[in-house]
Amino acid sequence: MLTAFMIAIAVLALLFVMMGVKIVHQGYRYTLEHFGRFVRVAEPGINFVLPFVTRVGRKINMMEQVVDIPGQEIITKDNAMVAVDGVVFFQVIDAAKAAYEVSDLYSALMALSTTNLRTVMGSMDLDETLSKRDEINARLLAVVDHATEPWGVKITRVELKDIRPPQDIVNAMTRQMKAEREKRASILESEGMRQSEILRAEGEKQARILQAEGQKEAAFRDAEARERSAMAEANATKSVSDAIEGGSSQAINYFIAQKYVEALGKFATSPNAKTILFPVEATQLMGTLGGIGELAREAFGDSSRGIPAVRAKAAPTVPDSKS
Numbered sequence: 001m002l003t004a005f006m007i008a009i010a011v012l013a014l015l016f017v018m019m020g021v022k023i024v025h026q027g028y029r030y031t032l033e034h035f036g037r038f039v040r041v042a043e044p045g046i047n048f049v050l051p052f053v054t055r056v057g058r059k060i061n062m063m064e065q066v067v068d069i070p071g072q073e074i075i076t077k078d079n080a081m082v083a084v085d086g087v088v089f090f091q092v093i094d095a096a097k098a099a100y101e102v103s104d105l106y107s108a109l110m111a112l113s114t115t116n117l118r119t120v121m122g123s124m125d126l127d128e129t130l131s132k133r134d135e136i137n138a139r140l141l142a143v144v145d146h147a148t149e150p151w152g153v154k155i156t157r158v159e160l161k162d163i164r165p166p167q168d169i170v171n172a173m174t175r176q177m178k179a180e181r182e183k184r185a186s187i188l189e190s191e192g193m194r195q196s197e198i199l200r201a202e203g204e205k206q207a208r209i210l211q212a213e214g215q216k217e218a219a220f221r222d223a224e225a226r227e228r229s230a231m232a233e234a235n236a237t238k239s240v241s242d243a244i245e246g247g248s249s250q251a252i253n254y255f256i257a258q259k260y261v262e263a264l265g266k267f268a269t270s271p272n273a274k275t276i277l278f279p280v281e282a283t284q285l286m287g288t289l290g291g292i293g294e295l296a297r298e299a300f301g302d303s304s305r306g307i308p309a310v311r312a313k314a315a316p317t318v319p320d321s322k323s
Contacts, residue, residue, distance in 0.1 A: 067087065
């Protein structure tokens, strides 16, 4: 009997120990209650409690979790209806507050996120809600995190998954975007044409300036050439005058022969005359050329003795048929 009693005591002790050992998994915290009153939080690992006196109250997940905000319709500041859905990431920091400060943590977070999402987006225009998602996320994060601080919860991130405006507003926005792009294209095209006209005008201006500079330079050089030609003509005339004054008649013949040859050259190069009739006698031209030879011999002296003299010969007299 004693042996059986000892075995029974040992079995009861083993059951008592087994009932008092609580194993907490990593990433979780257990709240321990003593006759229904919270006493402490059990950390991960092996924890021993008094059976029938202390029990596990709540099992709190301490890892980061996500709450899906269901899609809902929100009226913006400019009375546009948009459908919005999002997600909220949170992590429990204080297991005791998360277990006893709020009844249903997940439902409370969903309701809090939904109401604040309506508040934030309802104070913005449609264009702002579509273009300022980062600002909406930041405002929601600040508001929800401040509201969940007494619950021992840290809101780590709030993200809007989708914003869906009505189809008629989408069509209007598409037309507006197309018109805006066409406007910018027209402005750029006009600006390009304006720049092109400016550059063309600048080029024409520079061309006119260069042309005027060229004409100025050409006129200057032409005037200089005419001045030098006039000076040469004056010197030649003076030389002829000096020769005439010295009693040399050959100088007159040279001067007249030069002008005569120039006149003949103009007749020959005239575009209107194909056949030229000279109403002059050959003896006159030969006499003029002879005068040029005599003048050359007088100018060069003895060194020009080898120049043959050209003598004008009288042309034979043609008898008059009437006589």
